[in-house]
Amino acid sequence: MEIRQLTASEVELHIQLSEFAFQYELSKEDREVAIKRVRPDEIWGAFIDGKLASKLALLPLETYIHGKAYAMGGIAAVATWPEYRRQGLVAKLLTKALEVMKDNGQTISFLAPFSYPFYRRYGWEMHGEETEVKIKTKQFPKLKGQGHMERVGRDSTVIGEIYDTFAQKFNGALKRSELWWETRVFNPSKKGLVAVYRNAEGESKGYLYYQVKDRKLTIREMVYLDQDSYKGLWEFIAQHDSMIEEASFIAHPGDPLMQLVDDPNFEQKTSPYFMARIVDVAAFLEEYPLQWKGVEGEQTFIHVRDQYAPWNDGTFLIQPNPEGAKSEGDKSEPESDRAVNRVSFFPRKSEEVSCTTVPKKGLSCDIQTLSMLLINYKRPTELAKIERLHGEQKEIKKWEDLLPKERSTNLMDFF
Missing domain, CATH: 3.30.1050.10 (SCP2 sterol-binding domain)
Known part of the structure; x- marks a missing residue:
C-alpha cells in the first residue's frame, strides 16, 4: 500500500471515485471544467497494487480566529471504493494529512463529516451548528433602513470587503481568496443575484446574495455590518412579498429576528455543521x-x-x-x-x-x-x-x- 499525492494524469480517477461515492454524474462539459480545476497536489490517495483505493482532498485555506487569519487545512472528498473498505485506509490518509498539515504550518483543520462519531475518533470535534430559518411573508419584520439597495454583479471586488469585515467578527469563518469567490461562492451552478446595501452616506454596509424561484426567496448569503444595514436588507426582502410566499436562510449567531417580528412562530431547524481539529x-x-x-x-x-x-x-x-x-x-514586522x-x-x-x-x-x-x-x-x-x-x-x-x-x-x- 502506498500513500501519495495524485499526478495530473490521475485526476480522472479522483473524479470517478467521487462520482460513485457521492452519487452524482458530471456532464461532459462539467467534467472538463472539474479536471482543469482540480489540483492533483491537493489530492492524497491510498494505492493498493497500483490502483487508487481511497482518497481525500487537503485544501490550503485560511480561517479567522479572534480576528487573526490562521492557515487551515480543509479535509474534503473523502471516499473509498467498496472493495477496499474496512481496511483502515481512511485512518492512514487522515494520519498522513495531519503530518502534512503540520509541515505546511496549517495549525487547524476543518471538515464536513459523513459521520460525527467516525471523525471524533481521529480528533475532530464539532465546530458549531447552523440554524435554517423558513419564514412566511406575513411574518416578515417591518423594518426600514436609512440607505438604499443596489443590484450589482456577482463580483467579489464589490462585496468582498464587506464579507471580510463581517467574517472577522466570528471564529471559523473563511478568509476567502479570489479563486474561492470565483469557483465556490459564485460557482456557475449556483444561480442568484447580488444586491448591496449602501447607507445614507453612500457606504457599502451589507449585501444579499439570493435567488427567487417557485415563489420562494432563497438567501444564499445575508451579510450586515450594523443594525441599519440589517434593517435595510430586511426591507428589501419584504419588497418581494408579491412574488414569494416565504424566505429561507441560514441565520448567523446572534440574529435578532425573533425579537423584531410580531409573530416569532416561524420554522427554525438547528443542526450540527462542520468539525474542527487543532x-x-x-x-x-x-x-x-x-x-x-x-x-x-x-x-x-x-x-x-x-x-x-x-x-x-x-x-x-x-x-x-x-x-x-x-x-x-516598532515597524519591524506586523504584530x-x-x-x-x-x-x-x-x-x-x-x-x-x-x-x-x-x-x-x-x-x-x-x-x-x-x-x-x-x-x-x-x-x-x-x-x-x-x-x-x-x-x-x-x-x-x-x-x-x-x-x-x-x-x-x-x-x-x-x-
Whole structure:
C-alpha cells in the first residue's frame, strides 16, 4: 500500500471515485471544467497494487480566529471504493494529512463529516451548528433602513470587503481568496443575484446574495455590518412579498429576528455543521490571544491527549511572550506575525504520566475538547460540568479569564 499525492494524469480517477461515492454524474462539459480545476497536489490517495483505493482532498485555506487569519487545512472528498473498505485506509490518509498539515504550518483543520462519531475518533470535534430559518411573508419584520439597495454583479471586488469585515467578527469563518469567490461562492451552478446595501452616506454596509424561484426567496448569503444595514436588507426582502410566499436562510449567531417580528412562530431547524481539529497545539497557542491582563500568575498548563498526533500528546506550559508585544514606533514586522505566547511542550512518556485524575496545575482534556475551547464553541465551565475538561475550580476560572469571549463560531461556506 502506498500513500501519495495524485499526478495530473490521475485526476480522472479522483473524479470517478467521487462520482460513485457521492452519487452524482458530471456532464461532459462539467467534467472538463472539474479536471482543469482540480489540483492533483491537493489530492492524497491510498494505492493498493497500483490502483487508487481511497482518497481525500487537503485544501490550503485560511480561517479567522479572534480576528487573526490562521492557515487551515480543509479535509474534503473523502471516499473509498467498496472493495477496499474496512481496511483502515481512511485512518492512514487522515494520519498522513495531519503530518502534512503540520509541515505546511496549517495549525487547524476543518471538515464536513459523513459521520460525527467516525471523525471524533481521529480528533475532530464539532465546530458549531447552523440554524435554517423558513419564514412566511406575513411574518416578515417591518423594518426600514436609512440607505438604499443596489443590484450589482456577482463580483467579489464589490462585496468582498464587506464579507471580510463581517467574517472577522466570528471564529471559523473563511478568509476567502479570489479563486474561492470565483469557483465556490459564485460557482456557475449556483444561480442568484447580488444586491448591496449602501447607507445614507453612500457606504457599502451589507449585501444579499439570493435567488427567487417557485415563489420562494432563497438567501444564499445575508451579510450586515450594523443594525441599519440589517434593517435595510430586511426591507428589501419584504419588497418581494408579491412574488414569494416565504424566505429561507441560514441565520448567523446572534440574529435578532425573533425579537423584531410580531409573530416569532416561524420554522427554525438547528443542526450540527462542520468539525474542527487543532493540528499543532504549540504553534496554534503561540499565536492565540490569551488574555493575560488581570490573570493571576504568569503561566498556565494544559495536559492534552492526542492519539493520532504525537506532537500534541503531553503537557504544554504556556507563558506570555513580552517580545510579542510591539513597542511604540516598532515597524519591524506586523504584530499579527509575532508569537504572543511562549509554549513549551513536554511529551507524554508513558500512560502512567497521563493526567487521568484532576490535575493540581492547569487543565486536562483530549484534543477534541481543546479544539472546542480554542475556537470558543464551548466555554471551560460548560465543558468541566459535563466532565470533558478536568481541573480544579480555580484553574477552570483561570482559563475562563484567559480565553477571549466575544466571538462565536460561524462558517458560511461548504467544502
